[in-house]
Amino acid sequence: MAEQLSGLAGDRALLGRTSTAERVSDILRSRITEGYFPPGTRLPEDSIGGALGVSRNTLREAFRLLTHERLLVHELNRGVFVRVLTVEDVEDIHRTRRLVECAVVRGLRESPRRFDALSEAVREARAAAREGDWNAVGTADIHFHRELVALAGSERTNELMRSVFAELRLAFHVVDEPRRLHEPYMARNADILRALRSGERDRAEALLAGYLDDSLERMTEVCRRGAGTAEQGV
Missing domain, CATH: 1.20.120.530 (GntR ligand-binding domain-like)
Incomplete structure (x- = not known):
């Protein structure tokens, strides 16, 4: 996970001054589809939010968008995970x-x-x-x-x-x-x-x-x- 977070921090510049949940979701979508975060991977809020320099609320909204796209799944009391297809x-x-x-x-x-x-x-x-x-x-x-x-x-x-x-x-x-x-x-x-x-x-x-x-x-x-x-x- 440390290597993934280090690479993700490099995407921080893409957010610019107009950081939005949509832009965060775009970055995470790309990383997920590239296999950077494989299926079954837990996405920790604090670490990813810190790597991108965004608030918890912004990150949660990005997670919500990607959950709607069926790329992520939220598991009660466990967190957010990259979806494993059935x-x-x-x-x-x-x-x-x-x-x-x-x-x-x-x-x-x-x-x-x-x-x-x-x-x-x-x-x-x-x-x-x-x-x-x-x-x-x-x-x-x-x-x-x-x-x-x-x-x-x-x-x-x-x-x-x-x-x-x-x-x-x-x-x-x-x-x-x-x-x-x-x-x-x-x-x-x-x-x-x-x-x-x-x-x-x-x-x-x-x-x-x-x-x-x-x-x-x-x-x-x-x-x-x-x-x-x-x-x-x-």
């Missing part, structure tokens, strides 16, 4: 992803579109794989699907899925073999991109649906194996 959580996340991502692909117009952001995410994954950085491959995968959602041109949908993807990443941080989890999806994202570029919307949607079905199976397995490990570390 199998039911993973199922619900993928249900939401299927509803939103497949609908985005289905609703794309026939007029030409640029897919530069999707291409960049594919390149990011390949570059990270060459370096053997499989956690970064997972980040690139999330980037790809976030940019896919952005094709809808809806800020509300982007905001919804930002929380969904952040929650999904909680499961990534209890993975023993990140390569086994992330490697298969590199080629599948590239296949989805090719179908989109060629205007094959039905094929792209079918590929995406298959991706999500397999992702649900793999993430459920991860959750079953990883949740117990995270809880033991509390």
Whole structure:
């Protein structure tokens, strides 16, 4: 915890003179999704508030916001913890992803579109794989699907899925073999991109649906194996 708090103190400058609970929650959200505070970690108010230089009330409001986003959980008489996903959580996340991502692909117009952001995410994954950085491959995968959602041109949908993807990443941080989890999806994202570029919307949607079905199976397995490990570390 000392190392985490030391790094967190470096984020203090980001708050500036207009420190707000929203900014604190932004910092903590980033740290949580990056795996800085793994699932099951207790977040002590005094230490984190001191590292960021914010009041207890401000920090508690930030905790409340992140609890609403399902990234934190408050346990009576124990404190605030980074959430450990259940199998039911993973199922619900993928249900939401299927509803939103497949609908985005289905609703794309026939007029030409640029897919530069999707291409960049594919390149990011390949570059990270060459370096053997499989956690970064997972980040690139999330980037790809976030940019896919952005094709809808809806800020509300982007905001919804930002929380969904952040929650999904909680499961990534209890993975023993990140390569086994992330490697298969590199080629599948590239296949989805090719179908989109060629205007094959039905094929792209079918590929995406298959991706999500397999992702649900793999993430459920991860959750079953990883949740117990995270809880033991509390």
